[in-house]
Every structure is written in structure tokens, then in C-alpha cells.
Amino acid sequence: MARTPNTEARRAEITRALLTVIAQHGYERATIQSIAAQAGLAPGLIHYHFKSKQEILVSLIEMMAGVARARYERILGDVADPGLRLDAYLEARLGTGKGAAADVVAAWVMIGAEAVRQEEVRVIYGQVVSEELALLTALLEDCLREQQRDTRGASTLAAAVLAMMEGAFQLSSATSAVMPVGYAAAAAKGFVRMSVSAAPMARQKGRKAK
Amino acid sequence: MARTPNTEARRAEITRALLTVIAQHGYERATIQSIAAQAGLAPGLIHYHFKSKQEILVSLIEMMAGVARARYERILGDVADPGLRLDAYLEARLGTGKGAAADVVAAWVMIGAEAVRQEEVRVIYGQVVSEELALLTALLEDCLREQQRDTRGASTLAAAVLAMMEGAFQLSSATSAVMPVGYAAAAAKGFVRMSVSAAPMARQKGRKAK
Amino acid sequence: MARTPNTEARRAEITRALLTVIAQHGYERATIQSIAAQAGLAPGLIHYHFKSKQEILVSLIEMMAGVARARYERILGDVADPGLRLDAYLEARLGTGKGAAADVVAAWVMIGAEAVRQEEVRVIYGQVVSEELALLTALLEDCLREQQRDTRGASTLAAAVLAMMEGAFQLSSATSAVMPVGYAAAAAKGFVRMSVSAAPMARQKGRKAK
Amino acid sequence: MARTPNTEARRAEITRALLTVIAQHGYERATIQSIAAQAGLAPGLIHYHFKSKQEILVSLIEMMAGVARARYERILGDVADPGLRLDAYLEARLGTGKGAAADVVAAWVMIGAEAVRQEEVRVIYGQVVSEELALLTALLEDCLREQQRDTRGASTLAAAVLAMMEGAFQLSSATSAVMPVGYAAAAAKGFVRMSVSAAPMARQKGRKAK
DNA sequence: CATGAATGAGCTTTCATTCAT
DNA sequence: GATGAATGAAAGCTCATTCAT
Numbered sequence: 001m002a003r004t005p006n007t008e009a010r011r012a013e014i015t016r017a018l019l020t021v022i023a024q025h026g027y028e029r030a031t032i033q034s035i036a037a038q039a040g041l042a043p044g045l046i047h048y049h050f051k052s053k054q055e056i057l058v059s060l061i062e063m064m065a066g067v068a069r070a071r072y073e074r075i076l077g078d079v080a081d082p083g084l085r086l087d088a089y090l091e092a093r094l095g096t097g098k099g100a101a102a103d104v105v106a107a108w109v110m111i112g113a114e115a116v117r118q119e120e121v122r123v124i125y126g127q128v129v130s131e132e133l134a135l136l137t138a139l140l141e142d143c144l145r146e147q148q149r150d151t152r153g154a155s156t157l158a159a160a161v162l163a164m165m166e167g168a169f170q171l172s173s174a175t176s177a178v179m180p181v182g183y184a185a186a187a188a189k190g191f192v193r194m195s196v197s198a199a200p201m202a203r204q205k206g207r208k209a210k
Numbered sequence: 211m212a213r214t215p216n217t218e219a220r221r222a223e224i225t226r227a228l229l230t231v232i233a234q235h236g237y238e239r240a241t242i243q244s245i246a247a248q249a250g251l252a253p254g255l256i257h258y259h260f261k262s263k264q265e266i267l268v269s270l271i272e273m274m275a276g277v278a279r280a281r282y283e284r285i286l287g288d289v290a291d292p293g294l295r296l297d298a299y300l301e302a303r304l305g306t307g308k309g310a311a312a313d314v315v316a317a318w319v320m321i322g323a324e325a326v327r328q329e330e331v332r333v334i335y336g337q338v339v340s341e342e343l344a345l346l347t348a349l350l351e352d353c354l355r356e357q358q359r360d361t362r363g364a365s366t367l368a369a370a371v372l373a374m375m376e377g378a379f380q381l382s383s384a385t386s387a388v389m390p391v392g393y394a395a396a397a398a399k400g401f402v403r404m405s406v407s408a409a410p411m412a413r414q415k416g417r418k419a420k
Numbered sequence: 421m422a423r424t425p426n427t428e429a430r431r432a433e434i435t436r437a438l439l440t441v442i443a444q445h446g447y448e449r450a451t452i453q454s455i456a457a458q459a460g461l462a463p464g465l466i467h468y469h470f471k472s473k474q475e476i477l478v479s480l481i482e483m484m485a486g487v488a489r490a491r492y493e494r495i496l497g498d499v500a501d502p503g504l505r506l507d508a509y510l511e512a513r514l515g516t517g518k519g520a521a522a523d524v525v526a527a528w529v530m531i532g533a534e535a536v537r538q539e540e541v542r543v544i545y546g547q548v549v550s551e552e553l554a555l556l557t558a559l560l561e562d563c564l565r566e567q568q569r570d571t572r573g574a575s576t577l578a579a580a581v582l583a584m585m586e587g588a589f590q591l592s593s594a595t596s597a598v599m600p601v602g603y604a605a606a607a608a609k610g611f612v613r614m615s616v617s618a619a620p621m622a623r624q625k626g627r628k629a630k
Numbered sequence: 631m632a633r634t635p636n637t638e639a640r641r642a643e644i645t646r647a648l649l650t651v652i653a654q655h656g657y658e659r660a661t662i663q664s665i666a667a668q669a670g671l672a673p674g675l676i677h678y679h680f681k682s683k684q685e686i687l688v689s690l691i692e693m694m695a696g697v698a699r700a701r702y703e704r705i706l707g708d709v710a711d712p713g714l715r716l717d718a719y720l721e722a723r724l725g726t727g728k729g730a731a732a733d734v735v736a737a738w739v740m741i742g743a744e745a746v747r748q749e750e751v752r753v754i755y756g757q758v759v760s761e762e763l764a765l766l767t768a769l770l771e772d773c774l775r776e777q778q779r780d781t782r783g784a785s786t787l788a789a790a791v792l793a794m795m796e797g798a799f800q801l802s803s804a805t806s807a808v809m810p811v812g813y814a815a816a817a818a819k820g821f822v823r824m825s826v827s828a829a830p831m832a833r834q835k836g837r838k839a840k
Numbered sequence: 841c842a843t844g845a846a847t848g849a850g851c852t853t854t855c856a857t858t859c860a861t
Numbered sequence: 862g863a864t865g866a867a868t869g870a871a872a873g874c875t876c877a878t879t880c881a882t
Contacts, residue, residue: 002864003861010866026327028238032852042868047853049866106326113323115384116316117236126385133388159381159389160374160397167377171369174325175336178343179369187370194404216841241876252843257878259841426862446747448658452856462864467857469862526746533743535804536736537656546805553808579801579809580817584790587797591789594745595756598763599789607790614824632843633882640845662873672847677874679845 010049013039015059023103027057027114058124061111064104065128072135082142087189089139093165094185106173112166133158140192149199157195164188220259223249225269233313237267237324268334271321274314275338282345292352297399299349303375304395316383322376343368350402359409367405374398430469433459435479443523447477447534478544481531484524485548492555502562507609509559513585514605526593532586553578560612569619577615584608640679643669645689653733657687657744688754691741694734695758702765712772717819719769723795724815736803742796763788770822779829787825794818 017039021030032053036043050056075092079085115125136158141151168184227249231240242263246253260266285302289295325335346368351361378394437459441450452473456463470476495512499505535545556578561571588604647669651660662683666673680686705722709715745755766788771781798814 003859003866005865007866024327026238026323028236029327031850033850044853044855044868044870045866048868051853053852109326110323112380112384113236113320116319117234117239122384122386126388129381129385130388156390156393156397159393160401163377163381163389163394163397164370164374165377166380167373167375170322170376170380171339171373174322174332175339176332178336178340179373180366183366183369184373187366187373190405190408191370191401194408195400198400198404220841242878243876254843254845254878254880255841263877430862444747446658446743448656449747451854464857464859464864464866465862473856529746530743532800532804533656533740536739537654537659542804542806546808549801549805550808576810576813576817579813580794580821583797583801583809583814583817584794585797586800587793587795590742590796590800591759591793594742594752595759596752598756598760599793600786603786603789604793607786607793610825610828611790611821614828615820618820618824633845633880635844637845661871663871674847674849674874674876675845678847681874683873 007049010041010045011059012063014041014046014049014056015063018056018060019064019107020103022057022060022110023106026110054118054120057111057114057121060107061121061124061128064108064111065131068132082139082146083193086139086143086192089136090161090185090188090192094168094188102173105169109170109173112170129162133162136161140196143192143196144199145202147196147199148202149196150202153195153199157192161188161192164191217259220251220255221269222273224251224256224259224266225273227251228266228270229274229317230313232267232270232320233316236320264328264330267321267324267331270317271331271334271338274318274321275341278342292349292356293403296349296353296402299346300371300395300398300402304378304398312383315379319380319383322380339372343372346371350406353402353406354409355412357406357409358412359406360412363405363409367402371398371402374401427469430461430465431479432483434461434466434469434476435483437461438476438480439484439527440523442477442480442530443526446530474538474540477531477534477541480527481541481544481548484528484531485551488552502559502566503613506559506563506612509556510581510605510608510612514588514608522593525589529590529593532590549582553582556581560616563612563616564619565622567616567619568622569616570622573615573619577612581608581612584611637679640671640675641689642693644671644676644679644686645693648686648690649694649737650733652687652690652740653736656740684748684750687741687744687751690737691751691754691758694738694741695761699761712769712776713823716769716773716822719766720791720815720818720822724798724818732803735799739800739803742800759792763792766791770826773822773826774829775832777826777829778832779826780832783825783829787822791818791822794821 014035017035018030021034021038025034030053032046033043035056036046046056050059071092072089075088076085079088111121111125115122133155137155140154140158140161144151144154164184165188171179172184224245227245228240231244231248235244240263242256243253245266246256256266260269281302282299285298286295289298321331321335325332343365347365350364350368350371354361354364374394375398381389382394434455437455438450441454441458445454450473452466453463455476456466466476470479491512492509495508496505499508531541531545535542553575557575560574560578560581564571564574584604585608591599592604644665647665648660651664651668655664660683662676663673665686666676676686680689701722702719705718706715709718741751741755745752763785767785770784770788770791774781774784794814795818801809802814
């Protein structure tokens, strides 16, 4: 008798539409009209499912974080060797498959810019970055530990790798043909490998440094 | 009754005002009114000196590029040793002095986002990035050459370092207290040093590789 | 499969919900959604039972008039003495029990404002006011007649008392702690008593003045 | 060289336009477009001179309060006798001259309704009502004192008279031809006169009751 | 050159009403 | 009867740009 709710599906559609539009025009220029057009919906419907435009943005960030999380779990579940796991991670993030997801990358860059000036976005963006940093730090610690090296530099190293990734996204989105193709994944892998090899050995008889 | 033309000075004032405003609010939200207020000028005067808001943005990018260029020439003029020159460069870009110029960094991040969606901005932004890439490549080649190493990987390495720099700007502007402090300069220096050391030796009697 | 029609009950629920919402937000801001929420019903149901939002307002005015009418009949039925009847009426309208019905008073004030600008509301509101005026006039005439006084000033006097009542509603709804507490009932009673006492005596042998 | 500011004049024009529109349509339906049209201005100009629609309303209330204040000072300055001053006041507020200012009365009624639901409006409205109450109380105290009567009931009496005035405004705006014409001024005068005469005498040898 | 008012298009958001289920 | 999604026409507000003074 009653109508079946479809809010979750609609919210997902609208969120996806924002991703597409934001990748091309940025958040400010992603008008409700354009989001609705992209989703094939009436403009008024957007605000039926979302209280504000900002809320769609929050939903998008959460969606992207969720997708990334799921992907890593899948990828990392298949590989046991720490070095290979790290390579797989970097490949997944920076590798050539990226071409298929240019709009995801561009959208992420736009979200990063929005985080600079909007408190609420900054908080959520910071959480996602934190999570990523923690994941990367853990992967690096595994590599270091395998080689009986001191793990204390892991988080700094992770931050540098994360910066390289974010910068690669930025430059690939904002410049055309300026940057050498495919440099990022190789460079990041090399950076990590060299850094791990250069890390000091853990103290012989000590337990893990706290 | 002849007036001293002050157009150039006014343009510079307005351009600097845009830098301040854009760092806080982004380009879209940097209204003519707010730029004028920041510069202490009447709103109507802005469009006397600039044809459009976009033109101020272009002027800002050029100003930032010019300032950077001047600074590097000064810094690099004092140092002869290639390794030290590179260190000086990275320190200047990523070092602790950056705190004093947080708004410059934030403005640059905003400009980068604007480049994603505006053709004209993208072109100029790309030129600046290209220049930076060329400078960094040259610095790296000097280092490699000094150690009789093959210089062919220089531009790829430069791209990776540039990405790390841009990413560090982004993350420092968009997150608070998420990233370890001061990681970027040290990491970039280490990355460069290791990469140079790991580069293959140039062929002994060969001419420069084409 | 025959359903028990519950339209009348539903209409009453919705009408009561409008009273609550209108008291807080006024008629314009009393959205269908908020009325439905207040009534615990689905939004779509409102327009099943009412053709338009305006129709709910009309229903509310009629309901309030009906409630008032029923109350007066009950109150006035118990008292025989004209002076006491008038006092009972004024007490019922302006007395301290009013606190319990602050939302009824506020809603009535909002309806009064709506009457200023909507022809249809004005007509119904005018009918209710007319009825009240007639009732009050009759009560006053009884008092005057009991003291063998001329009843011709009754309707003017009634109008003044009605104005005082409406104004007291307005001021109690729109100001906090500005007006002395409980002034209205006492003042109105005093006004009426003095006015009745001051009215000229009816001509001895005359029939009732028409 | 510079353009002469005309903001104050424009603000006054816009405020006057709101008065006219609000009298006909209420505050909610007084759209920026309609206010601009009434004032003969471009819609965008409204928000150049006022930050928000609400701010125009505040300006209107202040203007009305100012006008009333000025009028009373003029009227009351000419008359010395307390009883005549009170009559002059009531005549000015409720008398037949009111017809010329029907829109002022209607606007005031609409503002009163707005005060019920908007905190900010309620505060300002309350201040104006307070002022009026104080003025009326002072006038009444003068009358009572002249007759050596106790002045303690003045503020309650003033409140009742004020309520009668506000109610008369309401009923004259919201009903057509329901209320007897011109009842209000006469009734209020009578009410006041009787009340003053009925007030207890001040204690013989006492100084003025505090 | 300088000023500040003026313009109008476009934005997000609200909402009465309709309708498929 | 009942539900909740869908629609589209405003609404208030912002703002780059223009222009009279």
C-alpha cells in the first residue's frame, strides 16, 4: 500500500552525479541544477534527499573513503609479502589503471581545495587522510620489521609518500602533458624501497622500540 | 594637472589583496568587494585596473612565479656545490620558513584547484610548473653529473620531487595536525640523495646521451 | 474490505496540528511537512483530506469558533445574573486559565494577521468577530436592562471590550514581560461595570429602544 | 570626483516601500521584488543597501517608532492640561485622522504578528510597546495627580488602554464594516475618564505615593 | 583616476501540490 | 486510505560588471 522508500539509492545517484560534476567544475560551480541534470533528476528532488549542497559533498567524501577502503581490503587480502603488499597499494593508487578514474582523481583534488576553506570539509578530509596515513604507516612498518629494521621512521616516511601521491593527483589533474607519464608509481616504489633499505637496523636484543 | 600614473602600483596592491583573500576563501568566494576591502580601495576601482576578476588571478600567478624565480636566483647564486644548491632549494620551498607564508601556500593550492577547471588558468599554471620542473631537473642533473652518473632519470626524479612538494602544500593547507611536522623538507632531501646515489654511472667515454 | 471512513477524525487531527504549528511559526511558515509531522501523519495524506493548505486554515478558524461557542454556552448556562454572566465571560476569555492555552491565543493572533491580507480568511474571521460582538452586545444589554438603563450604547461598548480583548491577546503573544500580569480581565470588568453605571436611564414608559 | 553617497535616502525609500507592501501582503509575502517595484528600484539594489530582508523590517519598526515619538512631542507640547493632553494623545492614535494612515495601521498589525514568531522582531517590538506604555502611564499619572488621586494604578490602566488601542488597530485592519465606526477613540477617552474618577484619593497628609 | 551606487543573472533553498505505488 | 517520492515555481541573497558623478 505504501510507497517503497528509495532514498538510499537516490542519495547514491546524486552523490555519484556530484562526483562527475565536481571533477569538471569544482564544488562552487557544481550547481544543484547541474547535479540534477547529471543524475537525470528534477532539481527540486536534490533537496528532498539532501538537506544542503554541503551534505552531498560530505556524502561524496564518505563514499570515496568507503570505496578506497574496500578496494584496499581486497587488494591487500591477496598478498602476503610486505614488500609486495606495499607495491600493490602504490600501484592501485598511482598506477596506470588510474586513467579510468580520472574524474575520481580530479574530484578528490577539488575536495582537497574545498577542505582548505571549509571547516566541516576539512574535518572529514582530515579523517580520511589520517586513515590513509595509518594504513600506509602500517604497511611500511611491516616492511621494516621484516628486515629487522627500526620502525620509528615509518610515519614520517608514510607522510612523505602520501604527499607524493596527493601531489601527483594534483599535477595530473591540473596540467596536461607537463609531467612525464607514469612517473609517480615508479618513483614512489623506488622511494619506499630505498628508504626501507636505508633505515637503521633495530637494536639486536631489544624488544620492539615502543 | 598631469597625474602620476599609478596603475602598476595599484595592480600590485590588488593582486596582493587577491592572494590574501584567495588563501582564505578560494577564488570563487574571493569577491571583488572583499578584494577591494583587503586592498583598502573602492570596489569600482578594481575594474578600472583589471578587465575582469580572472585577469587578477592571472596577474597573481605571474607575480608568484616571479617572486619564486627571484628568490631562487638569489639563493642559488650564493652556493656553488650542486648538492648544497639542491638542499638550499628544497629548504627554501619546504623548510620551516614556510610558516610565515602559509597564505602564499594556501593561495597556491587554491590556484592549483582552479587550474583543474579553467583552461586559461591551467595553461599559465602549467607554464609555471614546467619552469619549476626544468629548474629542478637542472639542479638534479648537476648533482648527477658531479658524481659521473647518468642524467637521464633526472626529469622523472624531478617530477616526483615536485609532486611531493605540491602534495605537502596541499596537506599542510587542508589538514590540521594530521601530518608530522617538518617531514617534507627532510624527506625530499633524503629522497633526492638516495636517488642520486642509486643512479647508474654514466658510460665512461660516451658523449652525452642523446 | 470496507474501510471505516475516518476522514472527520483525520481532519480534526490535522486541524489541531495546524493550530500548534501556526502558533509557533505563523501561517506562511506552517509547512505541510511540519503540519504532518505534528499530526504524526505522512505528508501526502494532508492533501487527501484537504484540498489546500488554505482549507485547513478555514477549518481551524471554524473549529476555534465552535469551541468558543460551546464553552460559552456551558459557562453562561450556569449563571443567571446578568452581571455575573458578563464577569464569567470575561474571566473565561481573559482570565488566568489562559496560560494553559497560550498556543490557542497565539494561533488566533496569527489568524488575525492572515485576515488582513486574505479576502477569504477575512470573511470568516469577520463572521467570528461578528458573532462574538453580538454575544457580548447581548450580555451588555442584559446588564443595562436590569438596571433600567438605555441599551443603545451596548454595541459600541461591546466593540471596545472586544478590542481590548484582542489587543490583550496580541500583546501577550508578542511581548514578554512588558505588560503587567493579569491586567486585562480586571480592567475589562472594571470598564464594563463603570460604563454600565454611567449609562443613561432608559425612558420610563418607552418600549425597548430598537 | 567621487560619487555622493545616497544610502540614507535609499534606505528610507526602501523602508517606506516595505511599509506599503507589508500593509497589503504581510511580511512573508512582501518579496524583495515587490518592495523594489514599489520603490521603483532594481531588485538587486535592495541587498546593496540592506544586508537582509529582516534588516528592512527592523528599519521600518524604528522608523515608525521615531515618527510616533516626533508626533507626540509635537502634540503634547501644545497642551498643558493633563486631561486634554491625554485626550489629544488618544485622538492622535485612534481618531479619525487614522483613515489617512490605514496602511500604517495595517503594517503595524503585521509587525505585531511577526513579533510573535521572530525573536529579533519581538525584542524591538517590545521596546516600542514599552516606550508607549511608559508614555501613557506618565500621562495618566499626571491626570491622577491633578485630582489628588493615588497614582499606583496608572500602569495597569495604561496597559489596558494600550491593549484597547492595539486591538482596535487589529480589528479595523482585519474586518470590514463589522465594527462600529469611530468607537475606539470615544471609548478609550470614556474609559480613562471614568477610571481616573474612580481612582482612590491619595492619602491626605502623605507625600506623593512612591 | 576614484567613488560607490546600480544592474540583472544566477545561485541555493523552500514548499504547496501531485502522483505512482 | 496511506505513503513518500517527485515536481517546478518562487523566494532571498550574492556578485561580477557597469556607469554616472
